[in-house]
Amino acid sequence: MINYLCHVCDKTFRVDAIRYKCECGSPLNLTQSEMCFPIEEIASRDNNLWRYREALPIASEASIVSLNEGMTPLVSTSSSVCDHRLKLDFVFPTGSYKDRGASILLSKAREAGIREVVEDSSGNAGAAIAAYSAKAGIDCTIYCPSTTSSGKLTQISMYGAKLKLIEGSRAHTTQAVLQATGTTFYASHNWNPFFLEGTKTLAFEIAEQLGWKAPDGVICPVGFGSIYLGLYIGFKQLHDQRVITKIPRLLGVQSVACCPIYQAYRDNQPQIEKMALEYNTLAEGIISELPVRSQMIMEAINSTDGAFTVVSEEDIEDGIKILARQGIYVEPTSAVVVKAFDHFVQTEVIRYDDLIVSVLTGSGLKATDKLTKMLSM
Incomplete structure (x- = not known):
């Protein structure tokens, strides 16, 4: 049986419809039984993330909420530095990688008989939760910062979710939604x-x-860490199962405007300290003054010999244009990986014989208003 496990105090709890944190205030993980999916059968299965069914914590097939998400393209680049590939993880029903988490989370909600959910988001997660709630027939309310890209807000509303816009910082949005979590999933x-x-x-x-080999490193944008930690959990499970012989270095990118994880990494600190947003950044999807899973992020950095870097607004704009001229249209948060790759090469985190995968996380169609404004300047 899968239970909740506190990463900080080691308390366990049964999976409960309302509980989302430990009594000590820390986030919860899941206890894991040994993961074992049959490698030899995977290739013949449906071309979506549910091909890894045995490794996913949903007991009932009837509970699965899916829009056929997953198996996004992995494409080569023309890099002269190393074997550098791009994972187009915005090729999803809602236009971002967040559909991965939404499919599993709403499947669990359906399995538990949940009728209503709430979520707070800078946009992409809200759209994913709204879409999969609609598919599941579950009522949904999404809290977003008032500065969220209009395209994302329209998308959330079109799925039938109730939308609540919150003035102030991303943290204010979280504070607002927490008032509704006492009685709602x-x-x-x-x-x-x-x-x-x-x-x-x-x-x-x-x-x-x-x-069925691991790359030498994976580069991804990091705010609260849902993609960084997902990579850590997934590669660790593959390594524990002896499917891969190593866990790749996890290489994170933050905006100079708000980079608490980078600061902890740069200063060799044992924990992440809160950092206020210094200015509004194009990379709205990775604004996080203090990630709730800070301890696990530090564990992932240390366990994988990971590294972090930061990019400026100019770097982000350059990244958008560089990718667009290769036929790849991404939102600003995704584009942070372009100049981050260069930074990691310059600091010799990336070597010339490495195989590196950079993850592109959201479609440019998500941020048309911001990109239109950028072009007009």
Whole structure:
């Protein structure tokens, strides 16, 4: 039986419809039985993330909420530095990788008989939770910062979710939604561990697309860490099962505007300290003054010999344009990986014989208003 496990005090709890954190205030993980899916059968299964069914914590097939998400393209680049590939993890029903977590989380909600959920989001997670709630027939309310891209807000509303706009910082949005979590299932992509069970399938796909081998490193944008931690969980499970011989270095990117994880990494600190947002950044999807899973993020950095870097607004704009001229249209948060790759090469985190995968997390169609404004300047 799967239970909740506190990463800080080691308390366990049965999976409960309302509980989303430990009594000590820390986020919860899931206790894991040995993961074992039959590698030899995977290739013949449906081309979505549910091909890894045995590794996903949903007991009932009838509870699965799916829009055929997953198995996004892995494409080569023309890099002269190393073997550098791009994982187009925005090729999803709602336009972002957040569909991975939403599919598992809403499947769990359906399995538990949940009728209503709430979530707070800077946009993409809200759209994913709203879409999969609609598919599941579950009522949904999404809290978003008032500065969220209008395209994302329209998308959330079109799925039939109730939309509540909150003035102030991203943290104010979280504070607002927490007032509703006492009686309603908190379908949080940051707090709920079932969301990470979806994002871990990104690691499974990368390994499968590389012939069941791990790359030397994976670069991804990091705010609250749902993709970074999903990669950590997924690659660790593959390594524990001896499917892969190593866990890749996990290389995170933050915006200079708000980079508490980078600061902890740079200063070799044992824990992440809160950092206020210094200015509004194009990369709205990775604004996090203090990730709720800070301890687990530090564990992932240390366990994988990971590294972090930061990018400026100019770097982000350059990244958007560089990718667009390769035929790849992404939102600003995704584009942070472009100049981050260069930074990691310059600091010799990436070596010339490495195989590196950069994850592109959201479609440019999500941020048309911001990108239109950028072009006009």
